[in-house]
Amino acid sequence: MSKKCVIIGAGFSGLSVASYLAQAGHEVHVYEKHDMPGGRARYFEAEGFTFDMGPSWYWMPDVFDNYFSHFNKKVSDYYDLVRLDPSYTVVWPERADDIPAQLDKIKELFDSLEDGAGDKLQKFLDDSAIKYKVGTEMLNDMPGFSILEFVKMDFIKNLFKLDVFQSMEKSLNKLFKHPELKMLLEFPILFLGGTAQNTPALYSMMNYADMVMGTWFPKGGMHEIVKGMHALAEELGVQFHFNANVEKIIYKDNKAVGLSVNEQSVKADYVVASCDYHFTEMKLLDDTTRNYKKDYWTNKTFAPSALLYYVGINKTLPDLKHHTLFFDTDFAAHSAAIYDSKTWPEEPLFYVSNTNKTDARLAPEGSENLFFLIPVSPGLEDTQDIRKKFFDKIVTRFEEHVGQPIKDNIVYYREYAASHLIEDYNACQGNAYGLANTLMQTAVMKPKIKNKKLNNLYYTGQLTVPGPGVPPSLISGQLVAQEIIKENKL
Numbered sequence: 203m204s205k206k207c208v209i210i211g212a213g214f215s216g217l218s219v220a221s222y223l224a225q226a227g228h229e230v231h232v233y234e235k236h237d238m239p240g241g242r243a244r245y246f247e248a249e250g251f252t253f254d255m256g257p258s259w260y261w262m263p264d265v266f267d268n269y270f271s272h273f274n275k276k277v278s279d280y281y282d283l284v285r286l287d288p289s290y291t292v293v294w295p296e297r298a299d300d301i302p303a304q305l306d307k308i309k310e311l312f313d314s315l316e317d318g319a320g321d322k323l324q325k326f327l328d329d330s331a332i333k334y335k336v337g338t339e340m341l342n343d344m345p346g347f348s349i350l351e352f353v354k355m356d357f358i359k360n361l362f363k364l365d366v367f368q369s370m371e372k373s374l375n376k377l378f379k380h381p382e383l384k385m386l387l388e389f390p391i392l393f394l395g396g397t398a399q400n401t402p403a404l405y406s407m408m409n410y411a412d413m414v415m416g417t418w419f420p421k422g423g424m425h426e427i428v429k430g431m432h433a434l435a436e437e438l439g440v441q442f443h444f445n446a447n448v449e450k451i452i453y454k455d456n457k458a459v460g461l462s463v464n465e466q467s468v469k470a471d472y473v474v475a476s477c478d479y480h481f482t483e484m485k486l487l488d489d490t491t492r493n494y495k496k497d498y499w500t501n502k503t504f505a506p507s508a509l510l511y512y513v514g515i516n517k518t519l520p521d522l523k524h525h526t527l528f529f530d531t532d533f534a535a536h537s538a539a540i541y542d543s544k545t546w547p548e549e550p551l552f553y554v555s556n557t558n559k560t561d562a563r564l565a566p567e568g569s570e571n572l573f574f575l576i577p578v579s580p581g582l583e584d585t586q587d588i589r590k591k592f593f594d595k596i597v598t599r600f601e602e603h604v605g606q607p608i609k610d611n612i613v614y615y616r617e618y619a620a621s622h623l624i625e626d627y628n629a630c631q632g633n634a635y636g637l638a639n640t641l642m643q644t645a646v647m648k649p650k651i652k653n654k655k656l657n658n659l660y661y662t663g664q665l666t667v668p669g670p671g672v673p674p675s676l677i678s679g680q681l682v683a684q685e686i687i688k689e690n691k692l
Protein backbone atom coordinates (compact mmCIF):
# COMPACT_ATOMS: atom_id res chain seq x y z
CA MET A 203 0.00 0.00 0.00
CA SER A 204 1.21 3.51 -0.77
CA LYS A 205 2.50 5.24 2.39
CA LYS A 206 2.71 8.90 3.23
CA CYS A 207 6.41 9.59 3.74
CA VAL A 208 7.53 12.92 5.13
CA ILE A 209 11.14 13.99 4.74
CA ILE A 210 12.76 16.65 6.90
CA GLY A 211 15.18 18.66 4.78
CA ALA A 212 15.83 19.14 1.08
CA GLY A 213 19.62 18.71 0.98
CA PHE A 214 21.16 16.05 -1.28
CA SER A 215 20.13 13.16 0.98
CA GLY A 216 16.56 14.45 1.37
CA LEU A 217 16.19 14.95 -2.40
CA SER A 218 17.59 11.49 -3.01
CA VAL A 219 15.43 9.56 -0.52
CA ALA A 220 12.35 11.49 -1.68
CA SER A 221 12.86 10.54 -5.33
CA TYR A 222 13.43 6.84 -4.66
CA LEU A 223 10.33 6.67 -2.45
CA ALA A 224 8.16 8.55 -4.95
CA GLN A 225 9.34 6.31 -7.76
CA ALA A 226 8.28 3.29 -5.69
CA GLY A 227 4.76 4.74 -5.55
CA HIS A 228 4.69 6.44 -2.16
CA GLU A 229 3.23 9.87 -1.41
CA VAL A 230 6.21 12.00 -0.51
CA HIS A 231 6.36 15.42 1.14
CA VAL A 232 9.59 17.27 1.84
CA TYR A 233 9.65 19.98 4.54
CA GLU A 234 12.58 22.38 4.23
CA LYS A 235 13.24 25.34 6.51
CA HIS A 236 14.91 27.42 3.77
CA ASP A 237 13.23 28.92 0.72
CA MET A 238 15.17 26.69 -1.69
CA PRO A 239 16.48 23.11 -1.85
CA GLY A 240 20.17 22.22 -1.52
CA GLY A 241 20.94 22.53 2.18
CA ARG A 242 24.69 23.01 2.55
CA ALA A 243 24.80 23.30 -1.26
CA ARG A 244 22.53 26.37 -1.53
CA TYR A 245 23.64 29.32 -3.64
CA PHE A 246 23.09 33.06 -3.75
CA GLU A 247 23.50 35.93 -6.18
CA ALA A 248 24.83 39.36 -5.26
CA GLU A 249 26.12 42.29 -7.33
CA GLY A 250 26.09 40.15 -10.47
CA PHE A 251 28.12 37.32 -8.86
CA THR A 252 26.77 33.80 -8.32
CA PHE A 253 28.21 31.90 -5.37
CA ASP A 254 27.81 28.26 -4.44
CA MET A 255 27.63 28.35 -0.65
CA GLY A 256 29.12 24.93 0.15
CA PRO A 257 30.45 22.12 -2.03
CA SER A 258 32.62 23.06 -4.97
CA TRP A 259 34.39 19.80 -5.92
CA TYR A 260 32.52 17.45 -8.23
CA TRP A 261 34.18 14.08 -7.76
CA MET A 262 32.93 10.50 -8.35
CA PRO A 263 30.90 11.32 -11.48
CA ASP A 264 29.82 7.66 -11.62
CA VAL A 265 27.66 8.17 -8.52
CA PHE A 266 25.71 10.98 -10.21
CA ASP A 267 25.43 8.95 -13.43
CA ASN A 268 24.08 5.98 -11.47
CA TYR A 269 21.66 8.19 -9.58
CA PHE A 270 20.03 9.73 -12.65
CA SER A 271 20.13 6.48 -14.62
CA HIS A 272 18.13 4.74 -11.89
CA PHE A 273 15.28 7.05 -12.94
CA ASN A 274 15.97 6.44 -16.65
CA LYS A 275 17.56 9.87 -16.96
CA LYS A 276 21.02 11.15 -17.74
CA VAL A 277 23.07 13.80 -15.98
CA SER A 278 23.02 15.74 -19.27
CA ASP A 279 19.20 15.92 -19.07
CA TYR A 280 19.69 18.31 -16.14
CA TYR A 281 23.13 19.94 -16.37
CA ASP A 282 26.31 20.14 -18.48
CA LEU A 283 29.47 18.75 -16.99
CA VAL A 284 32.96 19.97 -17.85
CA ARG A 285 36.14 18.10 -16.88
CA LEU A 286 38.67 20.55 -15.46
CA ASP A 287 42.24 20.59 -16.73
CA PRO A 288 44.26 21.26 -14.69
CA SER A 289 42.15 19.54 -12.06
CA TYR A 290 43.54 22.02 -9.54
CA THR A 291 46.61 24.00 -8.56
CA VAL A 292 48.63 23.50 -5.40
CA VAL A 293 50.61 26.40 -3.97
CA TRP A 294 53.72 25.32 -2.06
CA PRO A 295 56.07 27.63 -0.10
CA GLU A 296 58.40 28.11 -3.09
CA ARG A 297 56.29 27.39 -6.19
CA ALA A 298 52.91 26.24 -7.47
CA ASP A 299 52.04 23.04 -9.37
CA ASP A 300 49.11 22.55 -11.68
CA ILE A 301 47.78 19.02 -11.25
CA PRO A 302 46.92 17.92 -14.78
CA ALA A 303 43.85 15.90 -15.71
CA GLN A 304 46.03 13.26 -17.43
CA LEU A 305 47.56 10.62 -15.16
CA ASP A 306 50.74 10.35 -17.28
CA LYS A 307 51.43 14.01 -16.69
CA ILE A 308 50.79 13.65 -12.95
CA LYS A 309 53.31 10.81 -12.92
CA GLU A 310 55.85 13.05 -14.65
CA LEU A 311 55.29 15.64 -11.96
CA PHE A 312 55.84 12.99 -9.26
CA ASP A 313 59.05 11.83 -10.99
CA SER A 314 60.31 15.39 -11.12
CA LEU A 315 60.02 15.60 -7.32
CA GLU A 316 61.22 12.13 -6.37
CA ASP A 317 63.03 9.48 -8.40
CA GLY A 318 60.68 6.63 -9.33
CA ALA A 319 57.65 8.26 -7.65
CA GLY A 320 55.63 8.12 -10.89
CA ASP A 321 55.69 4.31 -10.95
CA LYS A 322 54.95 4.20 -7.25
CA LEU A 323 51.97 6.48 -7.81
CA GLN A 324 50.72 4.09 -10.49
CA LYS A 325 50.97 1.20 -8.02
CA PHE A 326 49.24 3.24 -5.31
CA LEU A 327 46.43 4.17 -7.70
CA ASP A 328 46.07 0.56 -8.94
CA ASP A 329 45.44 -0.40 -5.31
CA SER A 330 43.10 2.57 -4.81
CA ALA A 331 41.17 1.50 -7.89
CA ILE A 332 40.42 -1.84 -6.21
CA LYS A 333 39.47 -0.02 -3.01
CA TYR A 334 37.23 2.31 -4.98
CA LYS A 335 35.50 -0.58 -6.71
CA VAL A 336 35.17 -2.97 -3.78
CA GLY A 337 34.79 -0.20 -1.19
CA THR A 338 32.05 1.71 -2.98
CA GLU A 339 30.16 -1.49 -3.86
CA MET A 340 30.41 -2.59 -0.27
CA LEU A 341 29.70 0.70 1.48
CA ASN A 342 26.92 1.58 -0.92
CA ASP A 343 25.13 -1.63 -0.15
CA MET A 344 25.50 -1.60 3.60
CA PRO A 345 22.73 0.04 5.58
CA GLY A 346 24.98 -0.39 8.64
CA PHE A 347 22.54 -2.32 10.81
CA SER A 348 24.83 -5.13 11.89
CA ILE A 349 28.37 -6.46 11.75
CA LEU A 350 26.94 -9.46 9.86
CA GLU A 351 26.68 -7.26 6.77
CA PHE A 352 30.46 -7.55 6.51
CA VAL A 353 30.23 -11.32 6.31
CA LYS A 354 27.42 -11.20 3.82
CA MET A 355 29.33 -8.76 1.66
CA ASP A 356 32.30 -11.12 1.34
CA PHE A 357 34.17 -8.57 3.30
CA ILE A 358 36.69 -10.97 4.79
CA LYS A 359 37.85 -12.02 1.32
CA ASN A 360 38.55 -8.42 0.41
CA LEU A 361 39.84 -7.29 3.78
CA PHE A 362 43.50 -7.14 2.73
CA LYS A 363 42.76 -5.40 -0.52
CA LEU A 364 40.77 -2.78 1.37
CA ASP A 365 43.54 -1.91 3.84
CA VAL A 366 41.07 -1.16 6.58
CA PHE A 367 43.50 -1.60 9.47
CA GLN A 368 46.44 0.33 8.05
CA SER A 369 46.45 4.12 8.35
CA MET A 370 46.74 6.32 5.32
CA GLU A 371 49.95 7.74 6.81
CA LYS A 372 51.62 4.32 6.99
CA SER A 373 50.52 3.41 3.53
CA LEU A 374 51.96 6.64 2.07
CA ASN A 375 55.20 6.45 4.09
CA LYS A 376 55.91 3.04 2.59
CA LEU A 377 55.90 4.49 -0.91
CA PHE A 378 56.90 8.16 -0.83
CA LYS A 379 59.52 10.29 0.89
CA HIS A 380 58.85 13.72 -0.57
CA PRO A 381 56.61 15.61 1.89
CA GLU A 382 54.78 17.49 -0.87
CA LEU A 383 53.83 14.28 -2.65
CA LYS A 384 52.45 12.91 0.59
CA MET A 385 50.47 16.10 1.22
CA LEU A 386 49.03 15.93 -2.26
CA LEU A 387 47.74 12.46 -1.54
CA GLU A 388 46.54 13.37 1.95
CA PHE A 389 44.51 16.42 1.02
CA PRO A 390 41.26 14.67 0.07
CA ILE A 391 41.03 13.10 3.51
CA LEU A 392 41.88 16.33 5.34
CA PHE A 393 39.13 18.21 3.54
CA LEU A 394 36.66 15.38 4.02
CA GLY A 395 37.29 15.08 7.69
CA GLY A 396 40.29 13.11 8.83
CA THR A 397 44.03 12.99 9.27
CA ALA A 398 46.41 10.59 7.60
CA GLN A 399 47.09 9.08 11.05
CA ASN A 400 43.47 8.31 11.94
CA THR A 401 42.02 7.54 8.51
CA PRO A 402 42.14 3.96 7.23
CA ALA A 403 44.07 3.51 3.97
CA LEU A 404 40.74 2.32 2.55
CA TYR A 405 40.02 5.99 1.89
CA SER A 406 42.85 6.20 -0.63
CA MET A 407 39.89 5.37 -2.88
CA MET A 408 39.50 9.16 -2.86
CA ASN A 409 42.91 9.49 -4.58
CA TYR A 410 41.60 7.28 -7.35
CA ALA A 411 38.53 9.53 -7.54
CA ASP A 412 40.82 12.56 -7.70
CA MET A 413 43.62 11.52 -10.04
CA VAL A 414 41.93 8.97 -12.28
CA MET A 415 38.24 9.83 -12.39
CA GLY A 416 38.93 13.54 -12.39
CA THR A 417 37.56 16.84 -11.19
CA TRP A 418 34.42 18.05 -12.94
CA PHE A 419 32.23 21.12 -12.80
CA PRO A 420 28.55 21.47 -13.65
CA LYS A 421 28.14 24.59 -15.79
CA GLY A 422 26.21 27.18 -13.82
CA GLY A 423 27.64 25.92 -10.52
CA MET A 424 27.26 23.04 -8.08
CA HIS A 425 23.69 24.12 -7.34
CA GLU A 426 22.79 22.94 -10.86
CA ILE A 427 22.98 19.41 -9.42
CA VAL A 428 20.46 20.45 -6.78
CA LYS A 429 18.22 22.06 -9.39
CA GLY A 430 18.39 18.85 -11.44
CA MET A 431 17.58 16.60 -8.50
CA HIS A 432 14.77 18.90 -7.40
CA ALA A 433 13.28 18.93 -10.92
CA LEU A 434 13.51 15.14 -11.11
CA ALA A 435 11.84 14.75 -7.70
CA GLU A 436 8.98 16.99 -8.82
CA GLU A 437 8.63 14.99 -12.04
CA LEU A 438 8.26 11.90 -9.84
CA GLY A 439 5.51 13.59 -7.85
CA VAL A 440 7.36 14.69 -4.69
CA GLN A 441 5.67 17.67 -3.03
CA PHE A 442 7.99 20.32 -1.59
CA HIS A 443 7.12 22.66 1.27
CA PHE A 444 9.70 25.44 1.64
CA ASN A 445 10.04 27.87 4.58
CA ALA A 446 8.75 24.93 6.59
CA ASN A 447 10.58 24.59 9.90
CA VAL A 448 10.11 21.23 11.61
CA GLU A 449 9.89 21.65 15.38
CA LYS A 450 9.06 18.15 16.58
CA ILE A 451 8.59 14.57 15.47
CA ILE A 452 5.22 13.54 16.89
CA TYR A 453 4.95 9.93 18.07
CA LYS A 454 2.49 7.58 19.69
CA ASP A 455 3.64 4.37 21.35
CA ASN A 456 6.39 2.95 19.11
CA LYS A 457 5.50 4.90 15.95
CA ALA A 458 6.21 8.35 14.57
CA VAL A 459 2.80 9.67 13.54
CA GLY A 460 3.76 13.02 12.08
CA LEU A 461 5.61 16.29 12.40
CA SER A 462 5.02 19.67 13.91
CA VAL A 463 5.87 22.10 11.11
CA ASN A 464 5.56 25.86 11.61
CA GLU A 465 3.37 25.01 14.60
CA GLN A 466 0.95 22.94 12.50
CA SER A 467 0.80 19.17 12.66
CA VAL A 468 1.30 17.00 9.61
CA LYS A 469 0.45 13.29 9.57
CA ALA A 470 2.84 10.62 8.31
CA ASP A 471 3.23 6.87 7.92
CA TYR A 472 7.00 7.24 7.67
CA VAL A 473 9.35 10.00 8.79
CA VAL A 474 12.83 10.41 7.33
CA ALA A 475 15.08 12.98 9.00
CA SER A 476 17.70 14.23 6.56
CA CYS A 477 18.64 17.18 8.75
CA ASP A 478 21.69 16.72 10.99
CA TYR A 479 21.36 13.56 13.08
CA HIS A 480 22.38 15.18 16.37
CA PHE A 481 19.75 17.90 15.92
CA THR A 482 17.03 15.34 15.12
CA GLU A 483 17.87 13.42 18.25
CA MET A 484 18.36 16.30 20.64
CA LYS A 485 15.71 18.72 19.41
CA LEU A 486 13.05 16.86 17.45
CA LEU A 487 12.82 13.85 19.80
CA ASP A 488 12.79 13.47 23.57
CA ASP A 489 14.99 11.31 25.76
CA THR A 490 12.63 8.34 25.60
CA THR A 491 12.80 8.09 21.81
CA ARG A 492 16.43 8.94 21.03
CA ASN A 493 18.84 6.38 19.65
CA TYR A 494 21.77 7.97 21.48
CA LYS A 495 22.43 9.96 24.60
CA LYS A 496 24.22 13.32 24.63
CA ASP A 497 27.55 11.66 25.59
CA TYR A 498 27.54 9.69 22.36
CA TRP A 499 28.03 12.92 20.45
CA THR A 500 30.66 14.40 22.75
CA ASN A 501 32.77 11.29 22.14
CA LYS A 502 32.52 11.50 18.34
CA THR A 503 35.17 13.01 16.09
CA PHE A 504 33.53 15.53 13.82
CA ALA A 505 34.88 16.47 10.43
CA PRO A 506 36.06 20.07 10.22
CA SER A 507 33.91 23.13 10.20
CA ALA A 508 34.74 25.82 7.66
CA LEU A 509 35.49 29.51 7.69
CA LEU A 510 34.29 30.84 4.36
CA TYR A 511 34.44 34.08 2.41
CA TYR A 512 32.44 34.85 -0.72
CA VAL A 513 34.27 37.68 -2.46
CA GLY A 514 33.69 39.54 -5.72
CA ILE A 515 36.48 41.69 -7.18
CA ASN A 516 36.32 44.13 -10.08
CA LYS A 517 39.52 43.03 -11.82
CA THR A 518 40.67 39.85 -13.52
CA LEU A 519 43.29 37.37 -12.32
CA PRO A 520 44.49 35.60 -15.46
CA ASP A 521 46.88 33.28 -13.61
CA LEU A 522 44.30 31.93 -11.17
CA LYS A 523 42.76 28.52 -11.97
CA HIS A 524 39.34 27.17 -11.01
CA HIS A 525 40.53 25.33 -7.84
CA THR A 526 43.63 26.36 -5.87
CA LEU A 527 44.89 24.73 -2.68
CA PHE A 528 47.21 26.84 -0.56
CA PHE A 529 49.61 24.39 1.10
CA ASP A 530 52.28 27.04 1.58
CA THR A 531 52.25 26.73 5.39
CA ASP A 532 52.68 23.82 7.80
CA PHE A 533 50.14 21.11 6.88
CA ALA A 534 50.76 19.08 10.07
CA ALA A 535 50.34 22.15 12.30
CA HIS A 536 47.00 22.99 10.71
CA SER A 537 45.83 19.40 10.99
CA ALA A 538 46.88 19.32 14.68
CA ALA A 539 44.93 22.54 15.31
CA ILE A 540 41.81 20.92 13.88
CA TYR A 541 42.01 17.50 15.53
CA ASP A 542 44.36 17.71 18.53
CA SER A 543 44.33 21.14 20.15
CA LYS A 544 40.97 22.13 18.56
CA THR A 545 42.13 25.72 18.24
CA TRP A 546 42.35 28.30 15.47
CA PRO A 547 45.32 27.51 13.21
CA GLU A 548 48.18 30.01 13.40
CA GLU A 549 48.93 30.03 9.66
CA PRO A 550 46.02 28.27 7.97
CA LEU A 551 45.99 26.22 4.84
CA PHE A 552 43.14 27.35 2.65
CA TYR A 553 41.41 26.72 -0.61
CA VAL A 554 40.06 29.08 -3.29
CA SER A 555 37.45 28.35 -5.91
CA ASN A 556 37.08 30.67 -8.88
CA THR A 557 34.12 29.29 -10.80
CA ASN A 558 33.83 31.99 -13.45
CA LYS A 559 37.09 30.59 -14.87
CA THR A 560 34.96 27.69 -16.16
CA ASP A 561 31.64 29.48 -16.62
CA ALA A 562 31.98 33.21 -17.36
CA ARG A 563 28.30 33.80 -16.51
CA LEU A 564 29.09 33.46 -12.80
CA ALA A 565 30.71 36.91 -12.50
CA PRO A 566 30.26 40.27 -14.26
CA GLU A 567 32.63 40.91 -17.15
CA GLY A 568 36.06 42.00 -16.00
CA SER A 569 35.46 40.57 -12.50
CA GLU A 570 36.28 37.42 -10.56
CA ASN A 571 34.14 35.45 -8.16
CA LEU A 572 36.24 34.04 -5.32
CA PHE A 573 35.27 31.51 -2.67
CA PHE A 574 37.81 31.09 0.15
CA LEU A 575 37.60 28.14 2.54
CA ILE A 576 39.68 27.50 5.65
CA PRO A 577 38.99 24.11 7.27
CA VAL A 578 38.82 24.66 11.05
CA SER A 579 38.05 22.64 14.14
CA PRO A 580 34.32 22.30 14.79
CA GLY A 581 33.05 23.86 18.01
CA LEU A 582 35.18 27.04 17.90
CA GLU A 583 33.37 30.25 18.63
CA ASP A 584 33.78 32.71 15.75
CA THR A 585 33.37 36.46 16.00
CA GLN A 586 33.51 39.09 13.32
CA ASP A 587 36.97 40.13 14.54
CA ILE A 588 38.26 36.58 14.22
CA ARG A 589 36.74 36.12 10.77
CA LYS A 590 38.23 39.41 9.58
CA LYS A 591 41.65 38.57 11.08
CA PHE A 592 41.77 35.29 9.14
CA PHE A 593 40.71 36.93 5.92
CA ASP A 594 43.57 39.42 6.26
CA LYS A 595 45.98 36.53 6.88
CA ILE A 596 45.03 34.58 3.80
CA VAL A 597 44.40 37.41 1.37
CA THR A 598 48.02 38.53 1.54
CA ARG A 599 49.19 35.02 0.58
CA PHE A 600 46.55 34.92 -2.13
CA GLU A 601 47.83 38.23 -3.55
CA GLU A 602 51.36 36.86 -3.64
CA HIS A 603 50.18 33.84 -5.64
CA VAL A 604 48.13 35.81 -8.19
CA GLY A 605 50.83 38.47 -8.43
CA GLN A 606 48.48 41.40 -7.91
CA PRO A 607 46.82 43.24 -5.02
CA ILE A 608 43.07 42.65 -4.68
CA LYS A 609 42.10 44.25 -1.36
CA ASP A 610 41.12 47.56 -2.97
CA ASN A 611 39.13 45.79 -5.71
CA ILE A 612 36.68 44.00 -3.45
CA VAL A 613 33.15 44.96 -4.49
CA TYR A 614 31.36 42.16 -2.65
CA TYR A 615 32.35 40.48 0.63
CA ARG A 616 30.45 38.01 2.83
CA GLU A 617 31.72 35.87 5.70
CA TYR A 618 30.26 32.52 6.70
CA ALA A 619 31.41 30.34 9.60
CA ALA A 620 30.46 27.73 12.21
CA SER A 621 27.90 30.04 13.81
CA HIS A 622 26.12 30.29 10.42
CA LEU A 623 26.27 26.51 9.89
CA ILE A 624 24.58 26.09 13.27
CA GLU A 625 21.95 28.73 12.55
CA ASP A 626 21.21 27.58 9.00
CA TYR A 627 21.52 23.79 9.28
CA ASN A 628 21.34 23.03 13.01
CA ALA A 629 24.83 21.60 12.53
CA CYS A 630 26.33 20.03 15.67
CA GLN A 631 29.37 22.18 16.66
CA GLY A 632 29.02 23.90 13.28
CA ASN A 633 30.39 20.88 11.42
CA ALA A 634 30.58 21.30 7.66
CA TYR A 635 30.96 17.67 6.58
CA GLY A 636 29.51 15.46 9.31
CA LEU A 637 31.70 12.90 11.06
CA ALA A 638 35.37 12.28 10.34
CA ASN A 639 36.09 9.11 8.37
CA THR A 640 37.97 7.32 11.16
CA LEU A 641 37.92 3.50 11.41
CA MET A 642 35.64 3.65 14.47
CA GLN A 643 33.21 5.85 12.54
CA THR A 644 33.05 3.81 9.34
CA ALA A 645 30.20 1.62 8.02
CA VAL A 646 28.47 -0.25 10.84
CA MET A 647 30.01 2.15 13.39
CA LYS A 648 28.14 5.17 11.98
CA PRO A 649 24.97 6.39 13.70
CA LYS A 650 22.21 3.95 12.76
CA ILE A 651 19.77 4.82 9.99
CA LYS A 652 16.75 3.45 11.87
CA ASN A 653 15.36 4.63 15.18
CA LYS A 654 15.35 1.81 17.73
CA LYS A 655 12.17 2.94 19.48
CA LEU A 656 10.02 4.40 16.72
CA ASN A 657 10.02 1.74 14.04
CA ASN A 658 8.97 4.01 11.16
CA LEU A 659 11.55 6.76 11.77
CA TYR A 660 14.70 6.78 9.64
CA TYR A 661 17.76 9.04 9.42
CA THR A 662 19.69 9.87 6.27
CA GLY A 663 22.43 12.30 5.30
CA GLN A 664 26.12 12.85 5.73
CA LEU A 665 26.20 11.76 9.39
CA THR A 666 24.99 8.28 8.49
CA VAL A 667 26.31 5.61 6.10
CA PRO A 668 28.27 5.86 3.87
CA GLY A 669 29.55 9.27 5.07
CA PRO A 670 30.34 12.90 4.28
CA GLY A 671 30.30 14.51 0.85
CA VAL A 672 27.79 14.99 -1.94
CA PRO A 673 28.06 11.53 -3.59
CA PRO A 674 27.75 9.67 -0.24
CA SER A 675 24.71 11.82 0.67
CA LEU A 676 22.97 10.69 -2.53
CA ILE A 677 23.77 7.07 -1.67
CA SER A 678 22.61 7.56 1.89
CA GLY A 679 19.15 8.59 0.63
CA GLN A 680 19.04 5.50 -1.56
CA LEU A 681 19.96 3.18 1.35
CA VAL A 682 17.13 4.51 3.52
CA ALA A 683 14.58 4.41 0.70
CA GLN A 684 15.52 0.77 0.02
CA GLU A 685 14.69 -0.15 3.63
CA ILE A 686 11.30 1.57 3.54
CA ILE A 687 10.52 0.10 0.13
CA LYS A 688 11.48 -3.39 1.40
CA GLU A 689 9.07 -3.00 4.33
CA ASN A 690 6.25 -1.93 2.02
CA LYS A 691 6.34 -3.89 -1.20
CA LEU A 692 3.57 -2.31 -3.28
Ligand SMILES: Cc1cc2nc3c(=O)[nH]c(=O)nc-3n(C[C@H](O)[C@H](O)[C@H](O)COP(=O)(O)OP(=O)(O)OC[C@H]3O[C@@H](n4cnc5c(N)ncnc54)[C@H](O)[C@@H]3O)c2cc1C
Pocket residue numbers: 210211212213214215216233234235236239240241242243255256257258259260261446447448449476477478508510575626627628633634635662663664665670671672673675
Ligand atom coordinates in the same frame (compact mmCIF):
# COMPACT_ATOMS: atom_id res chain seq x y z
C1 LIG B 1 31.59 24.63 3.04
C2 LIG B 1 31.35 23.23 2.58
C3 LIG B 1 32.09 22.73 1.52
C4 LIG B 1 31.87 21.42 1.08
N1 LIG B 1 32.57 20.98 0.01
C5 LIG B 1 32.26 19.77 -0.55
C6 LIG B 1 32.78 19.41 -1.80
O1 LIG B 1 33.52 20.18 -2.43
N2 LIG B 1 32.43 18.20 -2.34
C7 LIG B 1 31.58 17.35 -1.67
O2 LIG B 1 31.27 16.27 -2.18
N3 LIG B 1 31.05 17.70 -0.47
C8 LIG B 1 31.35 18.89 0.09
N4 LIG B 1 30.75 19.29 1.25
C9 LIG B 1 29.89 18.35 1.98
C10 LIG B 1 28.49 18.29 1.34
O3 LIG B 1 28.03 19.58 1.10
C11 LIG B 1 27.56 17.59 2.30
O4 LIG B 1 28.10 16.31 2.64
C12 LIG B 1 26.15 17.38 1.76
O5 LIG B 1 25.70 18.53 1.12
C13 LIG B 1 25.25 16.99 2.93
O6 LIG B 1 23.94 16.78 2.48
P1 LIG B 1 22.83 16.37 3.54
O7 LIG B 1 21.58 16.14 2.80
O8 LIG B 1 23.33 15.28 4.41
O9 LIG B 1 22.70 17.62 4.55
P2 LIG B 1 22.24 19.13 4.33
O10 LIG B 1 22.75 19.68 3.07
O11 LIG B 1 22.63 19.87 5.58
O12 LIG B 1 20.65 19.03 4.23
C14 LIG B 1 19.83 19.01 5.38
C15 LIG B 1 18.67 19.93 5.13
O13 LIG B 1 17.81 19.91 6.27
C16 LIG B 1 17.30 21.22 6.47
N5 LIG B 1 16.85 21.35 7.85
C17 LIG B 1 17.61 21.36 8.98
N6 LIG B 1 16.83 21.49 10.05
C18 LIG B 1 15.55 21.57 9.60
C19 LIG B 1 14.30 21.73 10.24
N7 LIG B 1 14.19 21.79 11.57
N8 LIG B 1 13.17 21.80 9.49
C20 LIG B 1 13.25 21.71 8.12
N9 LIG B 1 14.42 21.57 7.47
C21 LIG B 1 15.55 21.49 8.20
C22 LIG B 1 18.47 22.11 6.14
O14 LIG B 1 18.05 23.43 5.85
C23 LIG B 1 19.05 21.40 4.92
O15 LIG B 1 18.48 21.87 3.74
C24 LIG B 1 30.93 20.60 1.73
C25 LIG B 1 30.17 21.10 2.80
C26 LIG B 1 30.38 22.41 3.21
C27 LIG B 1 29.54 22.97 4.33
